[in-house]
Amino acid sequence: MSNLFAPTMKESPTEAEIASHNLMLRAGLIRQLSSGIYTYLPLGLKTLNKISCIVREEMDRVGGQELLMPAMQPGELWKETGRWDVYGPELVRFRDRRKRDFCLGPTHEEVITDLVRRELRSYRDLPVLLYQIQVKFRDEIRPRFGVMRSREFIMKDLYSFDTDREGMQNTYEIMYEAYCRVFERCGLQYQAVRADSGVIGGDLSHEFLIVAQSGEEKMMVCRACKAGYPEEEVSCSVCGTTSALEEKRGIEVGHIFQLGTKYSQAMNALFVDKDGSEKPIIMGCYGIGIGRTMGAAIEAYHDEHGIQWPWNLAPYQVCIIPVHVRTAEMVKIAETLYNTLQEAGYECVLDDRDLRAGHKFKDADLLGFPVQLILGDRSLKNNQLEVKIRSSDERVDINREDVLETLESIRKKSVHI
Protein backbone atom coordinates (compact mmCIF):
# COMPACT_ATOMS: atom_id res chain seq x y z
CA MET A 1 0.00 0.00 0.00
CA SER A 2 2.97 2.29 0.26
CA ASN A 3 2.97 2.35 -3.55
CA LEU A 4 -0.77 2.43 -4.03
CA PHE A 5 -2.29 5.62 -5.36
CA ALA A 6 -5.32 5.76 -3.10
CA PRO A 7 -5.52 9.16 -1.47
CA THR A 8 -7.82 8.74 1.53
CA MET A 9 -9.41 11.57 3.43
CA LYS A 10 -10.25 11.71 7.10
CA GLU A 11 -12.71 14.51 6.65
CA SER A 12 -15.79 14.58 4.48
CA PRO A 13 -15.86 16.87 1.49
CA THR A 14 -18.86 19.20 1.65
CA GLU A 15 -20.24 18.41 -1.78
CA ALA A 16 -20.93 14.76 -1.00
CA GLU A 17 -24.38 14.52 0.51
CA ILE A 18 -24.95 10.81 0.25
CA ALA A 19 -22.94 7.94 1.70
CA SER A 20 -21.68 6.40 -1.51
CA HIS A 21 -20.47 9.69 -2.95
CA ASN A 22 -18.85 10.66 0.31
CA LEU A 23 -17.14 7.29 0.73
CA MET A 24 -15.98 7.08 -2.86
CA LEU A 25 -14.23 10.40 -2.39
CA ARG A 26 -12.90 9.63 1.08
CA ALA A 27 -11.67 6.17 0.12
CA GLY A 28 -9.89 7.58 -2.90
CA LEU A 29 -11.94 5.72 -5.51
CA ILE A 30 -12.91 8.74 -7.56
CA ARG A 31 -12.13 12.42 -8.00
CA GLN A 32 -14.35 14.99 -9.63
CA LEU A 33 -13.14 16.83 -12.68
CA SER A 34 -16.26 18.85 -13.38
CA SER A 35 -19.93 18.66 -12.49
CA GLY A 36 -21.01 15.08 -13.19
CA ILE A 37 -17.62 14.11 -14.60
CA TYR A 38 -15.28 11.87 -12.63
CA THR A 39 -11.91 10.22 -12.77
CA TYR A 40 -11.80 6.66 -11.48
CA LEU A 41 -8.64 6.22 -9.42
CA PRO A 42 -6.90 2.82 -9.30
CA LEU A 43 -9.03 1.31 -6.54
CA GLY A 44 -12.24 2.64 -8.04
CA LEU A 45 -11.31 1.29 -11.43
CA LYS A 46 -10.54 -2.11 -9.91
CA THR A 47 -14.10 -2.41 -8.66
CA LEU A 48 -15.52 -0.94 -11.84
CA ASN A 49 -13.67 -3.61 -13.80
CA LYS A 50 -14.94 -6.33 -11.48
CA ILE A 51 -18.49 -5.34 -12.26
CA SER A 52 -17.71 -5.13 -15.97
CA CYS A 53 -16.20 -8.62 -15.88
CA ILE A 54 -19.23 -10.13 -14.24
CA VAL A 55 -21.51 -8.39 -16.72
CA ARG A 56 -19.33 -9.47 -19.61
CA GLU A 57 -19.31 -13.11 -18.50
CA GLU A 58 -23.07 -13.21 -18.11
CA MET A 59 -23.69 -11.53 -21.45
CA ASP A 60 -21.32 -13.97 -23.15
CA ARG A 61 -22.97 -16.88 -21.38
CA VAL A 62 -26.30 -16.15 -23.04
CA GLY A 63 -24.71 -15.68 -26.44
CA GLY A 64 -23.97 -11.99 -26.37
CA GLN A 65 -21.06 -10.89 -28.55
CA GLU A 66 -19.03 -7.93 -27.45
CA LEU A 67 -18.18 -5.12 -29.81
CA LEU A 68 -17.23 -1.50 -29.36
CA MET A 69 -19.05 1.36 -31.04
CA PRO A 70 -17.92 4.97 -31.36
CA ALA A 71 -18.95 7.55 -28.81
CA MET A 72 -18.92 10.17 -31.58
CA GLN A 73 -21.90 9.73 -33.85
CA PRO A 74 -23.11 11.53 -36.97
CA GLY A 75 -26.26 13.58 -36.47
CA GLU A 76 -27.61 12.13 -39.70
CA LEU A 77 -28.46 8.84 -37.98
CA TRP A 78 -30.32 10.61 -35.23
CA LYS A 79 -32.29 12.59 -37.76
CA GLU A 80 -33.35 9.33 -39.39
CA THR A 81 -35.09 8.16 -36.24
CA GLY A 82 -36.30 11.63 -35.36
CA ARG A 83 -34.46 11.61 -32.06
CA TRP A 84 -32.22 14.51 -33.11
CA ASP A 85 -35.23 16.72 -32.49
CA VAL A 86 -36.83 14.73 -29.69
CA TYR A 87 -33.86 14.16 -27.42
CA GLY A 88 -33.38 17.73 -26.29
CA PRO A 89 -30.38 19.43 -24.72
CA GLU A 90 -29.38 16.28 -22.89
CA LEU A 91 -27.83 15.14 -26.17
CA VAL A 92 -24.32 16.55 -26.40
CA ARG A 93 -24.13 18.04 -29.87
CA PHE A 94 -21.35 19.67 -31.80
CA ARG A 95 -20.09 20.24 -35.31
CA ASP A 96 -16.92 18.99 -36.85
CA ARG A 97 -14.61 21.24 -38.89
CA ARG A 98 -16.72 20.70 -41.98
CA LYS A 99 -19.79 21.88 -40.09
CA ARG A 100 -21.41 18.47 -40.02
CA ASP A 101 -23.65 17.71 -37.05
CA PHE A 102 -22.38 15.21 -34.52
CA CYS A 103 -23.27 14.08 -31.04
CA LEU A 104 -21.72 12.11 -28.22
CA GLY A 105 -23.79 8.97 -27.80
CA PRO A 106 -26.15 8.84 -24.82
CA THR A 107 -27.17 5.40 -26.14
CA HIS A 108 -26.51 3.43 -29.31
CA GLU A 109 -29.73 2.28 -30.96
CA GLU A 110 -29.02 4.35 -34.05
CA VAL A 111 -25.45 3.14 -34.50
CA ILE A 112 -26.18 -0.51 -33.88
CA THR A 113 -29.23 -0.45 -36.13
CA ASP A 114 -27.19 1.17 -38.87
CA LEU A 115 -24.57 -1.56 -38.50
CA VAL A 116 -27.08 -4.36 -38.53
CA ARG A 117 -29.05 -3.11 -41.51
CA ARG A 118 -25.88 -3.14 -43.58
CA GLU A 119 -24.66 -6.54 -42.46
CA LEU A 120 -27.67 -8.72 -41.66
CA ARG A 121 -29.85 -9.75 -44.56
CA SER A 122 -31.37 -13.15 -43.88
CA TYR A 123 -33.41 -14.83 -41.17
CA ARG A 124 -30.48 -17.26 -41.11
CA ASP A 125 -28.35 -14.50 -39.51
CA LEU A 126 -30.79 -14.09 -36.62
CA PRO A 127 -31.15 -13.99 -33.72
CA VAL A 128 -28.06 -12.06 -32.73
CA LEU A 129 -27.11 -10.33 -29.48
CA LEU A 130 -24.52 -7.56 -29.60
CA TYR A 131 -23.26 -5.56 -26.68
CA GLN A 132 -20.61 -3.17 -25.53
CA ILE A 133 -19.31 -1.70 -22.32
CA GLN A 134 -18.63 1.86 -23.13
CA VAL A 135 -18.73 5.46 -22.07
CA LYS A 136 -21.98 7.34 -22.54
CA PHE A 137 -22.68 11.05 -22.50
CA ARG A 138 -25.82 12.70 -21.23
CA ASP A 139 -25.80 16.37 -20.41
CA GLU A 140 -28.00 15.88 -17.38
CA ILE A 141 -30.08 18.82 -16.25
CA ARG A 142 -28.76 18.18 -12.82
CA PRO A 143 -25.96 15.70 -12.24
CA ARG A 144 -25.89 14.55 -8.65
CA PHE A 145 -24.85 11.98 -6.09
CA GLY A 146 -21.40 11.51 -7.57
CA VAL A 147 -21.27 8.70 -10.11
CA MET A 148 -24.93 7.85 -9.51
CA ARG A 149 -26.09 10.38 -12.00
CA SER A 150 -23.20 11.72 -13.96
CA ARG A 151 -22.91 13.26 -17.38
CA GLU A 152 -20.26 10.84 -18.53
CA PHE A 153 -20.67 7.27 -17.37
CA ILE A 154 -19.88 3.67 -18.18
CA MET A 155 -22.75 1.56 -19.36
CA LYS A 156 -23.23 -1.91 -20.72
CA ASP A 157 -25.75 -1.82 -23.53
CA LEU A 158 -26.85 -4.93 -25.36
CA TYR A 159 -29.09 -4.98 -28.41
CA SER A 160 -30.96 -8.05 -29.56
CA PHE A 161 -32.23 -8.78 -33.06
CA ASP A 162 -34.89 -11.36 -33.72
CA THR A 163 -37.07 -12.43 -36.60
CA ASP A 164 -40.37 -12.31 -34.75
CA ARG A 165 -42.00 -11.19 -31.53
CA GLU A 166 -41.83 -14.64 -29.95
CA GLY A 167 -38.09 -14.68 -30.55
CA MET A 168 -37.76 -11.24 -29.00
CA GLN A 169 -39.80 -12.27 -25.99
CA ASN A 170 -37.69 -15.36 -25.57
CA THR A 171 -34.53 -13.27 -25.74
CA TYR A 172 -36.08 -10.89 -23.24
CA GLU A 173 -36.65 -13.70 -20.77
CA ILE A 174 -33.13 -14.98 -21.21
CA MET A 175 -31.76 -11.51 -20.63
CA TYR A 176 -33.96 -11.09 -17.59
CA GLU A 177 -32.40 -14.21 -16.11
CA ALA A 178 -28.93 -13.04 -17.08
CA TYR A 179 -29.54 -9.78 -15.24
CA CYS A 180 -30.59 -11.67 -12.15
CA ARG A 181 -27.32 -13.60 -12.26
CA VAL A 182 -25.29 -10.43 -12.72
CA PHE A 183 -26.63 -8.81 -9.59
CA GLU A 184 -26.51 -12.02 -7.58
CA ARG A 185 -22.89 -12.45 -8.51
CA CYS A 186 -22.22 -8.88 -7.49
CA GLY A 187 -23.53 -9.87 -4.08
CA LEU A 188 -26.34 -7.32 -4.21
CA GLN A 189 -29.97 -7.53 -3.25
CA TYR A 190 -31.92 -6.58 -6.33
CA GLN A 191 -35.51 -6.30 -7.42
CA ALA A 192 -37.00 -6.31 -10.90
CA VAL A 193 -39.91 -3.94 -11.38
CA ARG A 194 -42.28 -3.44 -14.31
CA ALA A 195 -41.57 -0.09 -15.87
CA ASP A 196 -42.56 2.47 -18.44
CA SER A 197 -40.35 2.38 -21.45
CA GLY A 198 -39.95 6.16 -21.65
CA VAL A 199 -37.94 7.83 -24.38
CA ILE A 200 -36.32 4.62 -25.63
CA GLY A 201 -39.70 3.37 -26.75
CA GLY A 202 -41.18 -0.09 -27.17
CA ASP A 203 -43.43 -2.37 -25.25
CA LEU A 204 -42.60 -4.42 -22.19
CA SER A 205 -39.89 -3.12 -19.92
CA HIS A 206 -38.38 -3.90 -16.53
CA GLU A 207 -36.14 -1.91 -14.27
CA PHE A 208 -33.62 -3.63 -12.04
CA LEU A 209 -33.14 -1.93 -8.71
CA ILE A 210 -30.57 -2.47 -6.01
CA VAL A 211 -32.41 -2.54 -2.72
CA ALA A 212 -31.13 0.26 -0.49
CA GLN A 213 -32.69 2.45 2.17
CA SER A 214 -31.40 5.57 0.50
CA GLY A 215 -32.78 4.58 -2.91
CA GLU A 216 -34.63 7.27 -4.80
CA GLU A 217 -37.26 4.96 -6.20
CA LYS A 218 -40.07 3.46 -4.25
CA MET A 219 -41.50 0.09 -5.18
CA MET A 220 -43.97 -2.42 -3.86
CA VAL A 221 -42.73 -5.98 -3.52
CA CYS A 222 -44.96 -8.99 -3.02
CA ARG A 223 -43.82 -10.93 0.04
CA ALA A 224 -45.10 -14.15 -1.47
CA CYS A 225 -43.95 -14.21 -5.08
CA LYS A 226 -41.26 -11.47 -4.87
CA ALA A 227 -42.71 -9.64 -7.85
CA GLY A 228 -42.02 -5.92 -7.82
CA TYR A 229 -44.30 -3.08 -8.87
CA PRO A 230 -43.85 0.62 -9.32
CA GLU A 231 -45.08 2.64 -6.38
CA GLU A 232 -47.96 4.16 -8.31
CA GLU A 233 -49.32 0.80 -9.41
CA VAL A 234 -51.63 -0.33 -6.64
CA SER A 235 -52.56 -3.40 -8.63
CA CYS A 236 -52.46 -6.68 -6.81
CA SER A 237 -49.77 -9.31 -7.12
CA VAL A 238 -49.61 -11.90 -9.91
CA CYS A 239 -49.65 -14.75 -7.46
CA GLY A 240 -53.08 -13.71 -6.22
CA THR A 241 -52.27 -12.52 -2.74
CA THR A 242 -53.36 -8.97 -2.18
CA SER A 243 -52.25 -7.81 1.22
CA ALA A 244 -48.65 -8.98 1.22
CA LEU A 245 -47.12 -5.98 -0.50
CA GLU A 246 -44.11 -4.45 1.15
CA GLU A 247 -42.73 -1.03 0.32
CA LYS A 248 -39.05 -0.97 -0.49
CA ARG A 249 -36.62 1.56 -1.85
CA GLY A 250 -34.07 0.99 -4.51
CA ILE A 251 -31.58 2.44 -6.95
CA GLU A 252 -32.14 1.78 -10.61
CA VAL A 253 -29.07 0.12 -12.11
CA GLY A 254 -30.49 -1.73 -15.08
CA HIS A 255 -33.29 -1.38 -17.56
CA ILE A 256 -34.44 -3.83 -20.21
CA PHE A 257 -36.79 -3.03 -23.09
CA GLN A 258 -38.67 -4.82 -25.81
CA LEU A 259 -38.24 -2.32 -28.59
CA GLY A 260 -40.03 -4.13 -31.37
CA THR A 261 -39.61 -2.39 -34.70
CA LYS A 262 -39.35 1.20 -33.56
CA TYR A 263 -35.79 1.64 -34.81
CA SER A 264 -35.68 -1.04 -37.47
CA GLN A 265 -38.69 0.50 -39.18
CA ALA A 266 -37.44 4.07 -38.93
CA MET A 267 -34.03 3.07 -40.24
CA ASN A 268 -35.15 0.44 -42.68
CA ALA A 269 -33.32 -2.43 -41.03
CA LEU A 270 -34.90 -5.36 -42.82
CA PHE A 271 -34.22 -9.05 -43.20
CA VAL A 272 -35.52 -11.60 -45.71
CA ASP A 273 -37.70 -14.18 -43.99
CA LYS A 274 -38.15 -17.84 -44.92
CA ASP A 275 -41.02 -17.00 -47.22
CA GLY A 276 -38.86 -14.52 -49.12
CA SER A 277 -40.59 -11.43 -47.81
CA GLU A 278 -38.75 -8.46 -46.27
CA LYS A 279 -39.60 -7.69 -42.67
CA PRO A 280 -38.25 -5.26 -40.09
CA ILE A 281 -35.95 -6.83 -37.50
CA ILE A 282 -37.48 -7.13 -34.04
CA MET A 283 -35.24 -5.48 -31.45
CA GLY A 284 -34.68 -5.37 -27.75
CA CYS A 285 -32.23 -3.33 -25.69
CA TYR A 286 -30.72 -3.97 -22.32
CA GLY A 287 -28.69 -1.54 -20.20
CA ILE A 288 -26.70 -1.73 -17.00
CA GLY A 289 -25.07 1.29 -15.40
CA ILE A 290 -21.67 -0.01 -14.35
CA GLY A 291 -20.61 2.99 -12.27
CA ARG A 292 -24.05 3.34 -10.81
CA THR A 293 -23.99 -0.29 -9.74
CA MET A 294 -20.77 0.48 -7.92
CA GLY A 295 -22.36 3.43 -6.15
CA ALA A 296 -25.45 1.41 -5.33
CA ALA A 297 -23.30 -1.35 -3.82
CA ILE A 298 -21.74 1.15 -1.44
CA GLU A 299 -25.12 2.65 -0.73
CA ALA A 300 -26.36 -0.80 0.25
CA TYR A 301 -23.25 -1.90 2.11
CA HIS A 302 -21.50 0.57 4.35
CA ASP A 303 -21.39 1.66 7.97
CA GLU A 304 -20.11 4.66 9.90
CA HIS A 305 -16.50 3.54 9.35
CA GLY A 306 -16.61 3.08 5.62
CA ILE A 307 -17.37 0.73 2.78
CA GLN A 308 -18.22 -2.96 3.24
CA TRP A 309 -17.54 -4.41 -0.19
CA PRO A 310 -19.27 -7.60 -1.23
CA TRP A 311 -16.57 -10.18 -1.85
CA ASN A 312 -16.85 -10.12 -5.64
CA LEU A 313 -16.75 -6.34 -5.95
CA ALA A 314 -13.91 -5.55 -3.57
CA PRO A 315 -10.85 -4.03 -5.26
CA TYR A 316 -8.90 -6.46 -3.09
CA GLN A 317 -10.48 -9.12 -0.94
CA VAL A 318 -7.79 -9.18 1.71
CA CYS A 319 -5.77 -6.49 3.45
CA ILE A 320 -2.73 -7.59 5.43
CA ILE A 321 -2.00 -5.23 8.28
CA PRO A 322 1.24 -5.60 10.20
CA VAL A 323 0.66 -3.30 13.18
CA HIS A 324 4.17 -1.99 12.71
CA VAL A 325 7.04 -2.49 10.28
CA ARG A 326 9.85 -1.93 12.76
CA THR A 327 11.27 -5.42 12.93
CA ALA A 328 12.64 -7.49 10.11
CA GLU A 329 10.71 -10.46 11.44
CA MET A 330 7.37 -8.66 11.14
CA VAL A 331 8.13 -7.45 7.63
CA LYS A 332 9.24 -10.90 6.55
CA ILE A 333 6.19 -12.64 7.93
CA ALA A 334 3.89 -10.08 6.34
CA GLU A 335 5.58 -10.47 2.97
CA THR A 336 5.55 -14.24 3.16
CA LEU A 337 1.85 -14.14 3.95
CA TYR A 338 1.27 -11.78 1.07
CA ASN A 339 3.06 -14.11 -1.35
CA THR A 340 1.19 -17.14 -0.06
CA LEU A 341 -2.15 -15.45 -0.67
CA GLN A 342 -1.13 -14.14 -4.07
CA GLU A 343 -0.12 -17.63 -5.15
CA ALA A 344 -3.39 -19.01 -3.86
CA GLY A 345 -5.22 -16.59 -6.12
CA TYR A 346 -6.40 -14.03 -3.58
CA GLU A 347 -6.20 -10.42 -4.46
CA CYS A 348 -4.57 -8.76 -1.50
CA VAL A 349 -2.82 -5.62 -0.43
CA LEU A 350 -0.10 -5.37 2.16
CA ASP A 351 -0.23 -2.26 4.30
CA ASP A 352 3.52 -1.88 4.59
CA ARG A 353 3.32 1.80 5.41
CA ASP A 354 5.19 2.98 8.46
CA LEU A 355 2.08 4.29 10.14
CA ARG A 356 0.49 3.68 13.49
CA ALA A 357 -1.78 0.69 13.77
CA GLY A 358 -4.85 2.82 14.35
CA HIS A 359 -4.29 4.76 11.17
CA LYS A 360 -4.04 1.54 9.15
CA PHE A 361 -7.16 0.09 10.77
CA LYS A 362 -9.14 3.21 9.94
CA ASP A 363 -7.99 3.14 6.34
CA ALA A 364 -8.75 -0.56 5.94
CA ASP A 365 -12.24 -0.05 7.34
CA LEU A 366 -12.80 2.96 5.09
CA LEU A 367 -11.64 1.12 1.99
CA GLY A 368 -13.87 -1.80 2.85
CA PHE A 369 -11.74 -4.86 2.14
CA PRO A 370 -13.88 -7.86 3.15
CA VAL A 371 -11.11 -9.44 5.21
CA GLN A 372 -8.32 -7.91 7.27
CA LEU A 373 -5.44 -10.07 8.39
CA ILE A 374 -3.82 -8.36 11.34
CA LEU A 375 -0.30 -9.19 12.45
CA GLY A 376 0.53 -8.08 15.98
CA ASP A 377 3.49 -8.87 18.21
CA ARG A 378 1.45 -11.08 20.53
CA SER A 379 -0.10 -13.27 17.86
CA LEU A 380 3.21 -13.36 16.02
CA LYS A 381 4.85 -15.20 18.87
CA ASN A 382 2.24 -17.93 18.76
CA ASN A 383 2.47 -18.24 14.99
CA GLN A 384 -1.01 -16.78 14.83
CA LEU A 385 -2.75 -13.90 13.17
CA GLU A 386 -6.02 -12.09 13.69
CA VAL A 387 -8.75 -12.33 11.08
CA LYS A 388 -11.27 -9.52 10.96
CA ILE A 389 -14.39 -9.70 8.83
CA ARG A 390 -15.25 -6.20 7.77
CA SER A 391 -19.00 -6.65 7.35
CA SER A 392 -19.68 -8.29 10.71
CA ASP A 393 -16.70 -6.95 12.68
CA GLU A 394 -16.10 -10.56 13.71
CA ARG A 395 -12.52 -11.21 14.86
CA VAL A 396 -10.76 -14.50 15.46
CA ASP A 397 -7.19 -15.56 16.07
CA ILE A 398 -6.08 -18.41 13.88
CA ASN A 399 -2.87 -20.29 13.31
CA ARG A 400 -0.97 -18.83 10.42
CA GLU A 401 -0.77 -22.11 8.55
CA ASP A 402 -4.58 -22.26 8.53
CA VAL A 403 -4.95 -18.96 6.73
CA LEU A 404 -5.84 -20.34 3.29
CA GLU A 405 -8.39 -22.71 4.74
CA THR A 406 -9.98 -19.88 6.74
CA LEU A 407 -10.11 -17.56 3.75
CA GLU A 408 -11.65 -20.26 1.62
CA SER A 409 -14.46 -20.78 4.09
CA ILE A 410 -15.04 -17.03 4.31
CA ARG A 411 -15.13 -16.84 0.53
CA LYS A 412 -17.65 -19.66 0.33
CA LYS A 413 -19.90 -17.94 2.83
CA SER A 414 -19.68 -14.62 0.98
CA VAL A 415 -20.21 -15.77 -2.57
CA HIS A 416 -23.27 -17.57 -3.79
CA ILE A 417 -22.57 -18.24 -7.44
Added chain:
RNA sequence: CGGGGAGUGGCGCAGCCAGGAUAGCGUACUCGCUUGGGGUGCGAGUGGUCGGCGGUUCAAAUCCGCUCUCCCCGACCA
Protein backbone atom coordinates in the same frame (compact mmCIF):
# COMPACT_ATOMS: atom_id res chain seq x y z
C1' C B 1 -34.61 25.69 -16.54
C1' G B 2 -37.15 27.50 -11.75
C1' G B 3 -35.93 27.98 -6.39
C1' G B 4 -31.95 28.04 -2.54
C1' G B 5 -26.64 28.05 -0.99
C1' A B 6 -21.24 28.37 -1.55
C1' G B 7 -16.34 29.85 -3.76
C1' U B 8 -10.35 32.10 1.35
C1' G B 9 -3.01 27.00 1.28
C1' G B 10 -4.66 19.64 -0.47
C1' C B 11 -9.30 18.99 2.78
C1' G B 12 -12.73 21.31 6.55
C1' C B 13 -13.73 26.20 8.12
C1' A B 14 -13.35 31.54 10.54
C1' G B 15 -12.77 36.58 8.96
C1' C B 16 -16.98 39.91 5.20
C1' C B 17 -22.58 42.77 7.97
C1' A B 18 -19.79 47.75 10.67
C1' G B 19 -12.96 48.37 4.64
C1' G B 20 -7.10 49.49 7.69
C1' A B 21 -0.91 46.51 10.09
C1' U B 22 2.32 40.06 8.45
C1' A B 23 -5.22 36.89 6.00
C1' G B 24 -6.22 33.19 10.83
C1' C B 25 -7.70 28.17 12.94
C1' G B 26 -8.10 22.72 12.56
C1' U B 27 -6.31 18.92 9.60
C1' A B 28 -2.92 17.23 5.87
C1' C B 29 2.24 17.71 4.16
C1' U B 30 8.06 18.26 5.36
C1' C B 31 11.95 17.91 9.27
C1' G B 32 13.40 16.61 14.46
C1' C B 33 12.42 14.20 18.89
C1' U B 34 8.50 11.11 20.93
C1' U B 35 4.92 7.21 20.57
C1' G B 36 3.77 2.25 18.86
C1' G B 37 -3.40 -2.33 18.56
C1' G B 38 -8.12 2.28 16.50
C1' G B 39 -6.25 8.67 12.49
C1' U B 40 0.14 9.52 19.15
C1' G B 41 2.36 13.94 21.74
C1' C B 42 5.63 18.19 21.48
C1' G B 43 8.50 21.57 18.58
C1' A B 44 9.95 23.78 13.97
C1' G B 45 8.70 24.51 8.85
C1' U B 46 6.59 24.56 3.53
C1' G B 47 2.34 26.05 1.12
C1' G B 48 -2.55 31.58 -0.41
C1' U B 49 -3.59 35.33 -7.76
C1' C B 50 -9.05 35.39 -0.82
C1' G B 51 -12.99 32.03 -8.23
C1' G B 52 -12.26 35.82 -12.44
C1' C B 53 -12.84 40.85 -14.64
C1' G B 54 -14.05 45.79 -13.77
C1' G B 55 -15.40 49.80 -10.38
C1' U B 56 -15.57 52.87 -5.53
C1' U B 57 -11.64 54.37 -1.98
C1' C B 58 -5.67 57.09 0.59
C1' A B 59 -6.68 51.73 1.44
C1' A B 60 -10.80 45.96 -0.74
C1' A B 61 -11.07 38.92 1.25
C1' U B 62 -14.49 42.79 3.16
C1' C B 63 -18.47 47.74 -0.47
C1' C B 64 -20.77 47.99 -5.84
C1' G B 65 -21.44 45.85 -10.98
C1' C B 66 -20.65 41.94 -14.35
C1' U B 67 -19.11 37.02 -15.02
C1' C B 68 -17.45 31.86 -14.21
C1' U B 69 -17.70 27.52 -11.35
C1' C B 70 -19.56 24.14 -7.74
C1' C B 71 -23.37 22.18 -4.40
C1' C B 72 -28.56 21.36 -2.70
C1' C B 73 -34.33 21.00 -3.76
C1' G B 74 -37.84 20.06 -8.26
C1' A B 75 -39.13 17.79 -13.60
C1' C B 76 -35.60 13.56 -16.35
C1' C B 77 -32.51 9.09 -16.33
C1' A B 78 -28.32 3.64 -16.50
